Amino acid sequence: MKRIALIGMPNAGKSTLFNRMSGASAKVANWPGVTVDLLSAKLLLAGEMAELVDLPGIYDLHGFSDDEQVVRHFLCNNSIDLIILVANATQVDRQLTLALQVKSLGLPAVLLLNMSDEAKKLGITIDNEKLGDELGYPTALLSAKYGQGYGEAYQLIEKELRQSQATPAISLEKDFAVDQELEDKLDQLVRHSVDVPVQTSHTLTEKIDKITLHPWLGLPLFFATMYMMFEAVYTIGAPLQDSVAWLLEGFRDLALVPLLSALPPLLNSFLLEGVFDGVATVASFVPVIVLFFLFMAIIEDSGYLSRAAFLMDSLMTRLGLDGRSFVMLLMGFGCNVPALMGTRTMRSRGLRLLTMLVIPFSLCSARLQVFVFMTTALFSPEHAPIVLFSLYLMTFITVIITALIFKGKFNSQEPFALELPPYRFPTGRQMVLRGWHEVRHFLRRATKFITIGVVLVWILTHMPFGVEPASAASWSGWIGEFMSPVLSPAGINPELTVALIFGFVAKEIVIGALAVIYGLEGSSLMQGIAQQIDWVQAYSFMLFTLLYTPCLATIATLRSESKSDWYSLLAVVWPLSLAWAISTAFYQAARFLGY
Numbered sequence: 195m196k197r198i199a200l201i202g203m204p205n206a207g208k209s210t211l212f213n214r215m216s217g218a219s220a221k222v223a224n225w226p227g228v229t230v231d232l233l234s235a236k237l238l239l240a241g242e243m244a245e246l247v248d249l250p251g252i253y254d255l256h257g258f259s260d261d262e263q264v265v266r267h268f269l270c271n272n273s274i275d276l277i278i279l280v281a282n283a284t285q286v287d288r289q290l291t292l293a294l295q296v297k298s299l300g301l302p303a304v305l306l307l308n309m310s311d312e313a314k315k316l317g318i319t320i321d322n323e324k325l326g327d328e329l330g331y332p333t334a335l336l337s338a339k340y341g342q343g344y345g346e347a348y349q350l351i352e353k354e355l356r357q358s359q360a361t362p363a364i365s366l367e368k369d370f371a372v373d374q375e376l377e378d379k380l381d382q383l384v385r386h387s388v389d390v391p392v393q394t395s396h397t398l399t400e401k402i403d404k405i406t407l408h409p410w411l412g413l414p415l416f417f418a419t420m421y422m423m424f425e426a427v428y429t430i431g432a433p434l435q436d437s438v439a440w441l442l443e444g445f446r447d448l449a450l451v452p453l454l455s456a457l458p459p460l461l462n463s464f465l466l467e468g469v470f471d472g473v474a475t476v477a478s479f480v481p482v483i484v485l486f487f488l489f490m491a492i493i494e495d496s497g498y499l500s501r502a503a504f505l506m507d508s509l510m511t512r513l514g515l516d517g518r519s520f521v522m523l524l525m526g527f528g529c530n531v532p533a534l535m536g537t538r539t540m541r542s543r544g545l546r547l548l549t550m551l552v553i554p555f556s557l558c559s560a561r562l563q564v565f566v567f568m569t570t571a572l573f574s575p576e577h578a579p580i581v582l583f584s585l586y587l588m589t590f591i592t593v594i595i596t597a598l599i600f601k602g603k604f605n606s607q608e609p610f611a612l613e614l615p616p617y618r619f620p621t622g623r624q625m626v627l628r629g630w631h632e633v634r635h636f637l638r639r640a641t642k643f644i645t646i647g648v649v650l651v652w653i654l655t656h657m658p659f660g661v662e663p664a665s666a667a668s669w670s671g672w673i674g675e676f677m678s679p680v681l682s683p684a685g686i687n688p689e690l691t692v693a694l695i696f697g698f699v700a701k702e703i704v705i706g707a708l709a710v711i712y713g714l715e716g717s718s719l720m721q722g723i724a725q726q727i728d729w730v731q732a733y734s735f736m737l738f739t740l741l742y743t744p745c746l747a748t749i750a751t752l753r754s755e756s757k758s759d760w761y762s763l764l765a766v767v768w769p770l771s772l773a774w775a776i777s778t779a780f781y782q783a784a785r786f787l788g789y
């Protein structure tokens with residue numbers, strides 16, 4: 195099978211093109227360093243199946259950060275039939291160095307000058323035929339996002355692929371042409387075929403930046419935006435969740451209950467109160483999660499992330515972190531795993547380890563489900579969004595505490611230069627892809643962890659045979675009892691304890707587990723819990739859920755990215771201790787104050 199690789203500088207639009215060509219839903223965002231790992235897809239090109247590989251962005255082939263190593267490693271270990279060089283057409287003068295390096299290695303390639311829509315708006319004209327002739331690579335103008343020039347680019351790729359011979363894996367030790375020589379060549383290329391108006395500026399971007407980057411308005415505006423986003427997720431999401439839960443309840447009562455009634459009671463309870471209640475309770479949150487990711491997509495794809503990095507950089511530096519760490523924390527609101535991997539762009543190991551230590555405090559979408567559930571059950575609709583936002587603030591408080599304590603141990607001097615990309619607006623297509631990606635991600639986790647988790651919880655609550663489910667005599671009762679000296683100071687009762695234990699595997703299981711433990715589902719589960727615990731206990735439980743040891747996938751990623759057992763142990767034990775300390779302090783203080 196022929197192999198094609200996408201190579202280009204960060205944020206040039208490789209993943210956008212990859213998605214367009216293969217129909218995949220690789221993550222796209224207006225931030226350099228989104229793709230940090232190989233991603234491949236198969237597609238029919240020039241009459242045969244080909245493998246298309248999306249790679250992390252690189253500034254040049256000499257780079258040594260972990261994401262750049264991925265590219266080097268790929269080039270050195272795979273034969274490649276064609277390289278698609280993706281360059282940002284508004285920055286040809288800087289982006290062609292890479293093309294020249296690839297050329298000097300003698301690799302077959304086509305050059306696509308992407309973002310031609312932006313170049314056009316800026317009045318930049320590029321004679322792509324001439325540029326291609328001088329460079330020695332077929333060249334086309336393209337807008338991967340909006341589709342202009344896509345047909346031509348596609349034909350070009352097919353034509354080259356038919357002609358090209360696989361080149362064996364290359365050795366990057368090989369000397370490139372001397373850099374000065376490349377520089378001169380680049381100068382000449384640009385002078386002959388690119389016409390840039392004397393003054394180019396993204397005027398709209400500049401206007402917006404006057405407000406968003408305002409010295410004292412910028413940060414409050416940023417936090418207000420985030421608050422509005424969470425408020426919107428809650429106010430739109432909670433009713434959506436409600437309706438899905440209502441539909442699932444209807445399905446249960448009208449179809450499942452009669453259907454399963456002939457089964458022996460224990461099996462009936464296993465299927466209905468174990469598998470169905472558990473999984474359905476978690477599934478009812480899918481709309482909230484999709485909604486949340488659509489908002490995140492707007493923030494990420496607009497370029498506001500880079501502004502956040504800019505605004506927070508000096509504060510973060512005082513904590514031993516930098517603007518990129520802050521952006522990774524925000525990305526962690528979606529899922530901690532890709533955020534942890536996103537730190538690969540950092541060259542300093544100290545900075546990387548410290549950032550990876552704080553990312554798991556980021557309130558990910560799995561935890562969001564638990565909190566939407568708990569706040570809806572125990573707080574009024576006016577208070578719920580504020581409670582939710584306070585948990586997001588808690589993320590930052592614990593990040594600050596952690597960074598201050600550990601910054602001496604993981605220090606770094608890596609300078610961080612930030613380029614602010616122009617504002618871009620996500621297209622409907624990108625939003626649909628993103629939403630779909632999240633639904634699939636959920637289904638994968640559902641089949642992998644959530645079902646197994648709720649089944650295990652059912653077994654624990656119903657064994658040994660004949661006990662009152664989830665009573666003190668059941669296995670789960672024993673576990674809750676056993677752990678109670680540790681968790682009762684935090685106001686966490688035995689039922690919640692069992693849910694927390696399973697939340698260690700994946701945080702979504704927490705609500706699934708509660709459904710199974712209480713033998714209830716949907717709105718009746720919320721009422722059931724509201725009768726059992728008060729808001730102080732609920733908030734303490736949420737604090738614990740937010741902060742304690744991240745899920746298994748996060749731990750596995752921490753281990754594989756750090757390659758250190760000691761570090762991984764620290765990353766498990768520290769959040770667990772902090773979770774206990776903070777929830778206990780909160781609970782005791784609240785009770786002391788008479789709440």
Ligand SMILES: Nc1nc2c(ncn2[C@@H]2O[C@H](COP(=O)(O)OP(=O)(O)OP(=O)(O)O)[C@@H](O)[C@H]2O)c(=O)[nH]1
Nearest residue numbers: 205206207208209210223227228229251337338339
């Ligand atoms: N205006 C415009 N924006 C584009 C185009 N192609 C991509 N973008 C935007 O550019 C940004 C970066 O796109 P990505 O596809 O994530 O870029 P990438 O090269 O994969 O970036 P890394 O993975 O970080 O190396 C996103 O905001 C895209 O929506 C285009 O043709 N025109």
Ligand SMILES: [Mg+2]
Nearest residue numbers: 208209228229
């Ligand atoms: Mg990418």
